Amino acid sequence: MKHEAIVIGVSSGGMSAMKVLFSLLPKDFNIPIIIVQHLNARSDGQWIQLLNNESNLHVKEADEKEAIVAGNIYIAPPNYHLMIEKDKTFSLTIDERFNYARPSIDVLFESAAEAYKNTLIGIVLTGANHDGANGIKRIKEYGGLAIVQDPKTAECAYMPASAIAAITPDYILPLKNIVALLLKIDNPKSESE
Amino acid sequence: MIHKDTSDIEISLLLEAIFQKYGYDFRQYSQAHIRRRLMNRMKMTGFEYISQMQSEVLNDELFASKLLQDLSITVTEMFRDPAFYKSLREKVIPILKTYPFIKIWHAGCATGEEAYSMAILLQEEGLYDRTTIYATDFNQLALNQAKEGIFSNKMIKEYSVNYQLSGGKDSFSSYYTSNYDNVIMNQSLKKNIVWANHNLVTDSVFAEVNLILCRNVLIYFDKDLQNKVQELFNNSLINGGVLCLGSKESLCYTDFQEEYIELDKYQRIYKKRY
Ligand SMILES: C[S@@+](CC[C@H](N)C(=O)[O-])C[C@H]1O[C@@H](n2cnc3c(N)ncnc32)[C@H](O)[C@@H]1O
Numbered sequence: 001m002k003h004e005a006i007v008i009g010v011s012s013g014g015m016s017a018m019k020v021l022f023s024l025l026p027k028d029f030n031i032p033i034i035i036v037q038h039l040n041a042r043s044d045g046q047w048i049q050l051l052n053n054e055s056n057l058h059v060k061e062a063d064e065k066e067a068i069v070a071g072n073i074y075i076a077p078p079n080y081h082l083m084i085e086k087d088k089t090f091s092l093t094i095d096e097r098f099n100y101a102r103p104s105i106d107v108l109f110e111s112a113a114e115a116y117k118n119t120l121i122g123i124v125l126t127g128a129n130h131d132g133a134n135g136i137k138r139i140k141e142y143g144g145l146a147i148v149q150d151p152k153t154a155e156c157a158y159m160p161a162s163a164i165a166a167i168t169p170d171y172i173l174p175l176k177n178i179v180a181l182l183l184k185i186d187n188p189k190s191e192s193e
Numbered sequence: 194m195i196h197k198d199t200s201d202i203e204i205s206l207l208l209e210a211i212f213q214k215y216g217y218d219f220r221q222y223s224q225a226h227i228r229r230r231l232m233n234r235m236k237m238t239g240f241e242y243i244s245q246m247q248s249e250v251l252n253d254e255l256f257a258s259k260l261l262q263d264l265s266i267t268v269t270e271m272f273r274d275p276a277f278y279k280s281l282r283e284k285v286i287p288i289l290k291t292y293p294f295i296k297i298w299h300a301g302c303a304t305g306e307e308a309y310s311m312a313i314l315l316q317e318e319g320l321y322d323r324t325t326i327y328a329t330d331f332n333q334l335a336l337n338q339a340k341e342g343i344f345s346n347k348m349i350k351e352y353s354v355n356y357q358l359s360g361g362k363d364s365f366s367s368y369y370t371s372n373y374d375n376v377i378m379n380q381s382l383k384k385n386i387v388w389a390n391h392n393l394v395t396d397s398v399f400a401e402v403n404l405i406l407c408r409n410v411l412i413y414f415d416k417d418l419q420n421k422v423q424e425l426f427n428n429s430l431i432n433g434g435v436l437c438l439g440s441k442e443s444l445c446y447t448d449f450q451e452e453y454i455e456l457d458k459y460q461r462i463y464k465k466r467y
Contacts, residue, residue, distance in 0.1 A: 064412050065446050077441055080412075083225035086201075091223040092412045092441050095266050111225040 003145070003185055004119040005068065005084075006031050007112045009105030009135065011038040011127025013155025015047070017175060022055035022073065024179040029057060030186050031121070033073045034084070034112065036103045038129065041079040048075055064092040076103035083111035099131035109135025118143030121185070123178065125149045127159030133166040140167050145185075147171045147178055203243035204228060210247050215257060217331070218394045219264055221418035230263045265332040266413070267303040270348070271310045273408075274440050275358035278314060280460040282360050285435050286318050288464075289403060295324040296402040298429065300393060301410030302328035305339025305386075309368075310356075311406070312382040317362045321385060327400055329391035340388050342378035344369075349376055393422050398429050405430055408439035416446045423447045427465070436463045 010017055014037045025033075045061055052059040055073065062074040068088045076082035080092040081103050091111075098104035109122055109132065122139035124132045126149060140146050146169040151157035153174040164172065171181060204227060205220070212218045219227060235243055238256075249256045272278050289295050295315075299308045308328040315321040330336050353365040369376040391399050393410070405426050411419050426436055427449055436453060438461040444450040453463035 063443075064441055065416060080441060083223070083229070085223065085225050091225050093223070093226050093266065094268050094409050094412070095226075095229075096268055107229070111229065114225070114228065 002119060003031055003121050005088075005112065005116050006033045006121040006123065006182070007109055007139075008033060008035045008123045008125060009109065009127070009132035009159070010035065010125040011101075011105075011129050011131065011156065011159055013126035014038070016155065017125050017149075018051055019054055020175050021179060022051055022057065022059065024176070025055070025057055025182070027056040029183075030070045031182075032068050032070050033057070034062065034068070034076075034082070034108065035073065036076045036082060036105045036108045038101050038103075038105075038127065038131070039078045041102070043078050045077075051075075062090045062092075064090055066090050076108065078103075081107045083107060084115045085111075086115050088115060099129060101129065101131050105132035106135040110138045113138040113142045113144060116142075116144065120144035121147065121182075123147045123149075124160050124163040125175070126154035126156045128156045129159055130162040132159060133162040136163050136169070137166045145170050147173065147181065149178065150174050200228070200243055203247075204231060207231070207243060207247050207250065210251055211257070211260065214251055215261075216395060217261060217392070221394070221415045222264070223413050223415060226413055227264065231260075234260060234263050262332070262334065265330075265335070267330075267332060267335045269303040269306045269409075270355065271306040271352040272355035272359045272361075273307070273310075274460075275355045275360075277437070277440060277460045277462075278310065278355075278359035280457045280462060281437070282314065282318070284456045284462060285404065285437075286314075286320070288433070288435060289320055289324075290318075292403055293323065295320060295404070296400060297324060297326045297404045297406070298399060298402045299326065299328040300391070300399075300405060300407040300426075302330050302336075302339060302388075303332070304335050304344075305342065305388070306344070306352075307406065307408065308339065308386055309342065309378050309382055312386060313356075313361070313368055314359075316382070324385055326386045327389060327402070328386055329389045329399065331390060331392040333390055336388050336390060342383055343372075343375050344378070346371060346374055346376050393425065394418065398425060400429065401431060402429055402434065403431060404435045404437070406437040408437065408442070410439075411442050412439065420447045420449075423449045427452055430465045432465055432467045434465045436465065437461065438463075 057073050059073045061077045083091045122136045136146050148163045148169040149160045151160040208220045356365040369378050456462040456464050
């Protein structure tokens, strides 16, 4: 099965988790990645620039109406919800906070599941909130792949544990193994070599 | 033939029903946004299918008005994005000072916090007495609240911080009086604000103005509708007038990019060319 997009939800402890993830993904990684990281509403885009410096892929804030393409890691802007339309473009909204969060992981995941159905990969990483649990459930309902960071290895176990309580993930793995799995999915031939 | 998802068909029929019956046109709004709000309402009402809401909306005006509230997101703040208001003070106020009379249009003003912020800023800059602020929305309930000028004091601390960061010259508390859990905005701020019901999708040019603020409304529209509303704005602005969009909105996907010069690229402030 060809996977068309990866959505990732991450909260407390997210910065170091993203650094690991981004530094291990190669330049030619061929599936677009879309991330909601819980943030202070007043934070500026500086940290995106920092992450971009450490990444082989292009890390950028998701713009409204922007078309989603491989080679990019898109990050939800602070204080907006990020959604995906069926034509694979972004929408931003300033609806109420959801699970105390804006951007909310559930909001991204649910719209992404609608848009990408069984070609979507959803990943829940470290965090101290239950945001993402409903979203990953929806991804599974549509036949997508659910990956959760092994809570034992997460800086904050609560968010991955909540996801595991909501569904039976396809994989529960430490961060580095998640990257290895993604590489295998992106390039299945390398597996048999 | 392309097979649409059943729920997409149901949604488009429901929006068609709302439009034909009540004249509110949501057919070119962001589909992901509309879907999320409709699914919420569906679950809250205990329905299993979106199409069940169709007969409800056609036969029950109360239900229809609930849906209308669901689809109109009135989340707003005073001095939201302080850096924007700072830029407004520095780059737009000097332009406004050159006019004997000033007309400002807040399109999609929700419960009015943005218009009150503008009134405060203009008072501090000595311009309010020669200004008329038209604050419009298609949500009458929100407009009624805006007109009252009474806000919950839960957010006031946050607003004071915003105000200070935006370059406010006074103390924010001098602009309201406290009353139990609420604050009441000063009467002097209200006097030149005209609150009016106007629908950006279905109504025509509202007035000829020097400054338009339409922030965090267009993100809910698809590209074609954004373009149509930008045409309305272009026709409403005098030459040399200023257009302010939300911090994540732009003219990029519209035909009107060439009609403006950027006064502040980052804060999305544009000046209409002569
Ligand atoms: C999220 S609020 C933005 C409020 C304020 N401008 C701000 O940025 O804080 C969006 C507002 O747009 C209004 N709106 C949505 N569609 C509209 C339309 N077709 N015509 C007029 N107002 C509309 C909604 O009712 C809502 O009050």
